[in-house]
Amino acid sequence: EAQVTQNPRYLITVTGKKLTVTCSQNMNHEYMSWYRQDPGLGLRQIYYSMNVEVTDKGDVPEGYKVSRKEKRNFPLILESPSPNQTSLYFCASSLARDSGANVLTFGAGSRLTVL
Amino acid sequence: AQSVAQPEDQVNVAEGNPLTVKCTYSVSGNPYLFWYVQYPNRGLQFLLKYITGDNLVKGSYGFEAEFNKSQTSFHLKKPSALVSDSALYFCAVRAGYSSASKIIFGSGTRLSIRP
Numbered sequence: 001e002a003q004v005t006q007n008p009r010y011l012i013t014v015t016g017k018k019l020t021v022t023c024s025q026n027m028n029h030e031y032m033s034w035y036r037q038d039p040g041l042g043l044r045q046i047y048y049s050m051n052v053e054v055t056d057k058g059d060v061p062e063g064y065k066v067s068r069k070e071k072r073n074f075p076l077i078l079e080s081p082s083p084n085q086t087s088l089y090f091c092a093s094s095l096a097r098d099s100g101a102n103v104l105t106f107g108a109g110s111r112l113t114v115l
Numbered sequence: 116a117q118s119v120a121q122p123e124d125q126v127n128v129a130e131g132n133p134l135t136v137k138c139t140y141s142v143s144g145n146p147y148l149f150w151y152v153q154y155p156n157r158g159l160q161f162l163l164k165y166i167t168g169d170n171l172v173k174g175s176y177g178f179e180a181e182f183n184k185s186q187t188s189f190h191l192k193k194p195s196a197l198v199s200d201s202a203l204y205f206c207a208v209r210a211g212y213s214s215a216s217k218i219i220f221g222s223g224t225r226l227s228i229r230p
Binding site for chain 2: 004035040041042043044045058090092101103104105106107108109
């Protein structure tokens, strides 16, 4: 089944304790992206990647890091989490070639709470 | 600047009645417009998109959307609502041909269908 898999789905952590949210897709998509969803704000892009070793900042990159060493994986790293990073996180992927009309496939989401 | 507005936080409709979820956008150039749906504890799922051509676009689960260039709107519609349509709906716009061009999501509209 074609899918985007995120782990963990739920996580409660404390301020300053580094964590990684993994994202993996099995569709050979070039484009991958991380979003955070907050009430009343919709989805805001954190980082995106057009292909292996190519990443760029989205609208709200502060406090986050990403890497794209393999095409299928795009982990989101919070080096020193803070309470304002409590949110619902989504990873998404799509084809990248030729068309901005490509549809995003989303993971099921990771709900992160930082105490 | 590129933006998307969903003016209604919540829409309530009786089962069997028609429904409309509103979306307006602002981009420079030709827009690519999308609707996604989010069911509880799930990621976003693609419903439909407008690229070019016929202003009335048909999508999944009986939904359709009408592109209106003069009013810069892309309202989501369904002739007869089902209780199972209850979910959170997001409108999104991408300006530009490249997949690297930013996709902006609206703040979401919660659709509630009462039996």
